[in-house]
Amino acid sequence: MPATATATDPGNSRTRSWWGWGYTDAHPGDAECVEMGALLPGTLTRPLPIPRVADLAIDSPAVTPPPSLAHLVTADPEARAAHTMGKAYRDVIRALRGRPGRIPDLVARPTEDQEVADLLDWAGEHQVAVVPxxxxxxxxxxVEYRGDAHRAVLSLDLTAMDRVLEIDTVSRSALIQAGALGPVLEEQLRPHGLTLRHFPQSFEFSTLGGWLATRAGGHYATVHTHIDDFVQSLRVVTPAGTGLSWRLPGSGAGPSPDRLFLGSEGALGVITRAWMRLQERPRYKASASVAFTDFQRALDAVRAIAQSDLAPANCRLLDPGEALLSGASHDGSSVLVLGFESATAPVDDRLAIALDMARAHGGTGEAPKAERDAPADAAVSAWRSAFLRMPYLRDGLARMGAVVETFETAATWDRIPALIDAVRTEVGAAALKTTGHAATINCRLTHVYPDGSAPYFTVAVAGRPGDEVAVWDDIKAAATDVLHRHRATITHHHAVGRDHRPGYDLQRPAPFALALRATKNALDPHGILNPGVLID
Ligand SMILES: Cc1cc2nc3c(=O)[nH]c(=O)nc-3n(C[C@H](O)[C@H](O)[C@H](O)COP(=O)(O)OP(=O)(O)OC[C@H]3O[C@@H](n4cnc5c(N)ncnc54)[C@H](O)[C@@H]3O)c2cc1C
Incomplete structure (x- = not known):
């Protein structure tokens, strides 16, 4: 039976930062920034000031919408500033240094599909670049326009389209508007005992449409974690018309129309709504951590667990640096965080078997605790809270002039040990060369598969004050080169955007690039949609 739900924003009384991560009231204060900076010798002695929109040079919009669309569009400086860039380190440091990217001329907030189509029609007529x-x-x-400086730019903000429109409890799926942020969407599913169960680290501040357009990866380590797996059907508005795929549990009818738009990053169309497969909320959970003195043996343990049929929800291996940083270990050991959950049956047995497998590879861990009865163990809790706090701390370190950023990849198991070693050695050497300081490079495995895994690296180093962007670009170029030589993907779940174009262009087969170009020309004949992303 269809059910409708009303959108709510649980966090709407708090102020979102226009330049940094999350809510302004959660940002570390100056004293905490100084304390963190002291851990990286060579950083500034005082934090850079919080940037103000009033200090930005914001030109008058180069374009005016027609009266019929004017109510959807704003030229408010705060809104324009907040839609200028994403939330990478590169974005944050440019805002802190007063050098943000190209500020869009206008921000539009459509509330329904037809308004999206009307905005695209108008933009096509006037050659306005549209950034979903x-x-x-x-x-x-x-989300940052980097093309022709004379072209007008419209940021197309989908977050006013944030409702769960219909729930099919029989097929356990829901029709959800693309602009729903994670908490807004889950809040509407909760009364039905259902969940999308897609929890990227950015869950609070990212949307269903963004997840679909970037093929996001959720928090879970195995099985259902990529947003792709939950898609039943998509509605996409393109300059060439609107398409809606059929709701099907599976189909072998030629190439999948949904697959064309998953990962299309706003370059082929605007995803406005999707039927998504839902899951029951888990009732049984159990977690534990295992310490290893030998990282290679820890890798072997994770591989064994990934190649079993245990399917842990969490199977994150933290190297010693990552474990120290998150408070999961203080003695130089690597830590494997294991978690199991189910809506159907207790999971303690599965956790016990996984722990036995880890111990067989030299791991030491405490007896498992079922989370229904007892809190998760200390290392698991420490890791979880550090995971959510990390982006705020990154911005605090950026205010100290430090270079702190992450990159992630995936490769088959046979390549993983050499890949991790090469990243540590070669990216470390590049960081030393460009800054004169030794970098901290930590690694964790975020997702594991029977045939490989996704290592996620964090780099922290004192920058060259004022030159932090160039420093990061040097380090990132070295990282791209290492990944390419080791046949590791340029991104496992962070998308291509503009920054990963060099790696993506090398990775994709030439005939596929031809097909992508032809698709772009067909669907977006005026080239207005997110120019520079995926294909020129
Ligand atoms: C601290 C932090 C943690 C993160 N953790 C994760 C993680 O765990 N897993 C993960 O996968 N990613 C993660 N990311 C990256 C980012 O959150 C994801 O790429 C996310 O899917 C983007 O969603 P969004 O709604 O913010 O999209 P945006 O950033 O607004 O847009 C991303 C891209 O999608 C396009 N787009 C957005 N909405 C639509 C639409 N409706 N139709 C068509 N195109 C659209 C945009 O044009 C752009 O190209 C993280 C980022 C940060 C800063």
């Missing part, structure tokens, strides 16, 4: 914008949490330059 969900939560704006892109870390790859996905």
């Amino acid at each position: 914008f969900g939560g704006g949490s892109s870390v790859v330059g996905g």
Whole structure:
């Protein structure tokens, strides 16, 4: 039976930062920034001031919408500033240094599909570049226009389209508007005992449409974690018309129309709504952590667990640096965070078997605790809270002039040990060369598969004050080169955007690039949609 739900924003009384991560009231204060900076010798002695929109040079909009669309569009400086860039380190430091990217001329907030189509029609007639914008949490330059300086730019913010329109409890799926932020969407599903169960680290500040357009990866380590797996059907508004795929549990009818738009990053069309497969909320949970003195043996343990049929919800391996940083270990050991959950049956047995497998590879861990009865163990809790706090701390370190950023990849198991070693050595050497300081490079495995895994690296180093962007670009170029030589993907879940174009262009087969170009020409004949992303 169809059910409708009303959108709510649980966090709407708090102020979102226009330049940094999340809510302004959660940002570290000056004293905490100084304390963090002291951990990286060579950083500034005082934090850079919080940037103010009033200090930005914001030109008058180069374009005016027609009266019929004027009510959807704003030229408010705060709104324009907040839609200028994503939330990568590169974005944050440019805002802090008063050098943000190209500020869009206008921000539009459509409330229904027809308004999206009307905005695209108008933009096509006037050659206005349109950048679809969900939560704006892109870390790859996905929402930042970097094309011709004379072209007008419209940021198309989808967040006013944030409702769960219909729930089919029989087929356990829901029709959801693309602009719903994670908490807004889950709040509407909760009364039905259902969940999308897609929890990227950016969950609070990213949208369903953004997840679909970037093929986001959720928090879970195995099985259902990529947003792709939950898609039943998509509605996409393109300059060439609107398409709606059929709701099907599976179909072998030629190439999948949904697959064309998953990962299309706003370059082929605007995803306005999707039927998504839902899950029951888990009732049984159990978690534990295992310490290893030997990282290679820890990798072997994770591989064994990933190649079993245990399917842990969480199977994150933290190297010693990552474990120290998150408070999961203080003695130089690597830590494997294991978690199981189910809506159907207790999971303690599965956790016990996984722990036995870890111990067989030299791991030491405490007896498992079922989370229904007892809190998760200390290392698991420490890791979880550090995980959510991390982006705020990154911005605090950026205010100290430090260079702190992450990058992620995936490769088959046979390549993983050499890949991780090469990143540590070669990216470390590049960081030393460009800054004169030794970098901290930590690694964790975020997602594991029977045939490989996704290592996620964090780099922290004192920058060259005032030159932090160039420093990061040097380091990132070295990282791209290492990944390419080791046949590791340029991104496992952070998308391509503009920053990953060099790696993506190398990775994709030439005939596929031809097909993508032809598709872009067919669907977006005026080239207005997110120019520079995926294909020129
Ligand atoms: C601290 C932090 C943690 C993160 N953690 C994760 C993580 O765990 N997993 C993960 O996968 N990613 C993660 N990311 C990256 C980012 O959150 C994801 O790429 C996310 O899917 C982007 O969603 P969004 O709504 O913010 O999209 P935006 O950043 O607004 O847009 C991203 C891209 O999608 C396009 N787009 C947005 N909405 C639409 C639409 N409706 N139709 C068509 N195109 C659209 C945009 O044009 C852009 O190219 C993280 C980022 C940060 C800053």
